[in-house]
Amino acid sequence: MASKVDVAFRPEGDTWKPLSPKLITARRLVLALFAAAFLAGAVVMYLVGAVWAAAAIAAAGLLLLVVGWPWIGRRVRSWGYAERADDLVVGSGIWFRRLVVVPYGRLQLVDVKAGPIDRAFGLTSVQLHTAAATSDAAIPGLDPQVAADLRDRLSTRGEQRSAGL
Numbered sequence: 001m002a003s004k005v006d007v008a009f010r011p012e013g014d015t016w017k018p019l020s021p022k023l024i025t026a027r028r029l030v031l032a033l034f035a036a037a038f039l040a041g042a043v044v045m046y047l048v049g050a051v052w053a054a055a056a057i058a059a060a061g062l063l064l065l066v067v068g069w070p071w072i073g074r075r076v077r078s079w080g081y082a083e084r085a086d087d088l089v090v091g092s093g094i095w096f097r098r099l100v101v102v103p104y105g106r107l108q109l110v111d112v113k114a115g116p117i118d119r120a121f122g123l124t125s126v127q128l129h130t131a132a133a134t135s136d137a138a139i140p141g142l143d144p145q146v147a148a149d150l151r152d153r154l155s156t157r158g159e160q161r162s163a164g165l
Contacts, residue, residue: 005097008099009091009093009097009099010091015082015083016080016081016082016091017080017081017082017083018077018079018080019076019077019079019080019139019140019141019142020123020141020142020143020146021076022121022122022123022141022143023076023121023123023140023141024072024073024076024077025121026117026118026120026121026123026141027072027075027076028069028072028073029117030117031064031065031068031069031072032065034064035061035062035064035065035068036061037061038057038058038060038061038064039057039058039061041057041061042054042055042057042058042061045057071094074094075092075094076141078091078092078093078094078097079091079092079139079140079141080092081139083150083153086103086104086105086161087101087102087103087104088101088102088104088128088137088154089101089102090102090128090137090138090139100137102128102130102137103161104154104157104158104160104161105158105161105162106130106131106132106158106162107128107129107130107154107155107157107158107161107162108129108130108131108158109128109129110126110127110128110129110151110154110155110158111126111127111128111129112124112125112126112127112147112148112151113125113127114144118140118141122143122144123140123141123142123143123144124142124143124144124147125138125139125140125141125142125147126138126139126142126147126150126151126154128154
């Protein structure tokens, strides 16, 4: 159920674009690998005779997996962006919501990047840099073609808007 505050985080009339659902799978893989490290630690503790420590570590890994799995889905689905006439709006967050509005004329650099897991899932991130460090915004989990098109559009709009300065 949406709260009254949600209006501030989804500008009306804009086409809100979500992230790729493949990002959920990629982030859940990282979570599973992290939980597996906990379980490996539990096995080591069990083999050295520390049964209670092994049980505690295994429980922590299992709890991490049980809580983190649905959380990742909600977290990724909370991200989105909208291209407007004069700016780009990027929103995210479940508990602590954040909405960043980046005017095209303030863009200094549009960075496209992908780590090894992102590349394995065919994902990229677009990082926007402005003169004010606190107004930088990132859009993770984009398909490479979407990221390339967005990069080109933002670069072009940024050049057009900053030409009058």
